[in-house]
Amino acid sequence: MKASYYMKTRGNYKSVGIVGLPNIGKSTLFNALTSSQAAMAANFPFCTIDPNVGKVFVPDERLDLISNMLKTKSKVGTQLEFTDIAGLVKGASEGEGLGNKFLGNIRQVSLIVHLIRCFEDKDITHVTADLNPIGDIETIETELILSDLQSLEKVLQDHSKKKSTPEVQLRHDLSRRVAKALEAGIPSRDVEIDEKEWPVFQSLHLLTSKPTIYVCNVSESDALTGNKFTDQVKEYSKKKQIEIDPVVISAKIESELANMESDEMKKEFLDAYGLTNNGLSKVINGARKLLGLQSFYTASEVECRAWTIPVGTKARQAAAVIHSDFEKSFIKADTIAYQDFIDANGDEKTCRDKGKQRSEGPNYIVQDGDVILFKVSC
Known part of the structure; x- marks a missing residue:
């Protein structure tokens, strides 16, 4: 090839x-x-x-593990x-x-x-x-x-x-x-x-x-x-x-x-x-x-969800996959690598305290498995 x-x-x-x-x-x-x-x-x-x-x-073992860890009410692959x-x-x-x-x-x-x-x-x-x-x-x-x-x-x-x-x-x-x-x-x-x-x-x-x-x-x-x-x-x-x-x-x-x-x-x-x-x-x-596809995750006790994006997608465009308005109103992406999230038992505060949660800008290239919380303007 x-x-x-x-x-x-x-x-x-x-x-x-x-x-x-x-x-x-x-x-x-x-x-x-x-x-x-x-x-x-x-x-x-x-x-x-x-x-x-x-x-x-x-099939997504990472999604299953995150969902079970947080005991989420809803899981969407x-x-x-x-x-x-x-x-x-x-x-x-x-x-x-x-x-x-x-x-x-x-x-x-x-x-x-x-x-x-x-x-x-x-x-x-x-x-x-x-x-x-x-x-x-x-x-x-x-x-x-x-x-x-x-x-x-x-x-x-x-x-x-x-x-x-x-x-x-x-x-x-x-x-x-x-x-x-x-x-x-x-x-x-x-x-x-x-x-x-x-x-x-x-x-x-x-x-x-x-x-x-x-x-x-x-x-x-x-x-x-x-x-x-x-x-x-x-x-x-x-x-x-x-x-x-x-x-x-x-x-x-x-x-x-x-x-x-x-x-x-x-x-x-x-x-x-x-x-x-x-x-x-x-x-x-x-x-x-x-096809060059990868996943990032949004995770809470309410819902754990996997989102599909092309490899190489930047944070602003990844936010638009969740909602088209997020691309224009993007502020930052609070990001935790998958393994860091698992090691912290899904606790965002622990990740922040250990310096494992990063505030990324619009040009950050999303990595496979990232757990992300997007901050957008209202």
């Missing part, structure tokens, strides 16, 4: 699309993520046609938006399997969770005769590349009809360079983009520009250790320099966990498979990392 790419894209969005071939467990994973049965799951291709969209609470996108097939860029519609749905999301079938089951139809996770990955990525090449071809054709200006020439030259990379099988997110090119690159809305997480769907018996197929995906991911390591989950286990009411039941269920945590938290937190 290119640092210049991620510096520009992270923190801008919160939407995640679940992508993959048909019949690999996307809807089951979506149901587990959203703790619902919103997506129909069935054993035939193109079961999902219109994308299902759901809000997913982000942050959310990500997940979209269950119908399965793509070879030829999607040419319209196969309703491909144009599905590719359009991918264009609307900010990050791709690429679900890969890594389980063998003769009772569940697969689009190919043999299970080949790497071949499945390459099928999807090839269709995304082909779709992007079609988009760039239109851009280059339009260039010939326009009067030449520095802006038009920049768009043309960048499109040619990205198209050349795509023709070599290199996704656009791996193309070096300089500062002046960046707005133009964003305006191209390329599918291969989106950061990606590989998620391996395995049988229940392989949820703890993975298998030879997940090993292949990990090696492929390493070769492609995918930033987030592939996540191994059993969508079936996750779906059953999502429908259990008590933490005790969930723990017993996980223990039966030798698992200590569910896999969904890895997917969700991996997505947050790639």
Whole structure:
């Protein structure tokens, strides 16, 4: 991955699309993520046609600890938006399997969770005769590349009809360079983009520009250790320099966990498979990392709340996340680092006495986990 790419894209969005071939467990994973049965799951291709969209609470142990410590009456976490996108097939860029519609749905999301079938089951139809996770990955990525090449071809054709200006020439030259990379099988997110090119690159809305997480769907018996197929995906991911390591989950286990009411039941269920945590938290937190999102907290006995902001956000803009008026009326941000807050057992006076509470100005860059009390003018 290119640092210049991620510096520009992270923190801008919160939407995640679940992508993959048909019949690999996307809807089951979506149901587990959203703790619902919103997506129909069935054993035939193109079961999902219109994308299902759901809000997913982000697992947050820090929020839980702060809330329990202060015995708050209310606890509010942050959310990500997940979209269950119908399965793509070879030829999607040419319209196969309703491909144009599905590719359009991918264009609307900010990050791709690429679900890969890594389980063998003769009772569940697969689009190919043999299970080949790497071949499945390459099928999807090839269709995304082909779709992007079609988009760039239109851009280059339009260039010939326009009067030449520095802006038009920049768009043309960048499109040619990205198209050349795509023709070599290199996704656009791996193309070096300089500062002046960046707005133009964003305006191209390329599918291969989106950061990606590989998620391996395995049988229940392989949820703890993975298998030879997940090993292949990990090696492929390493070769492609995918930033987030592939996540191994059993969508079936996750779906059953999502429908259990008590933490005790969930723990017993996980223990039966030798698992200590569910896999969904890895997917969700991996997505947050790639999107460049972090949390700060407001905490009192009345309410403990996590707020999502992009990494690098300044205090004045962070205040606006709570209420738009706070940006204009900002005075200061009384800030305590998360660990200092925990060490003081959530007591602000103790933090002040120990010099752990700081009065920060509008240009302070909020750190992940900061506990903040904003002071604003009335």
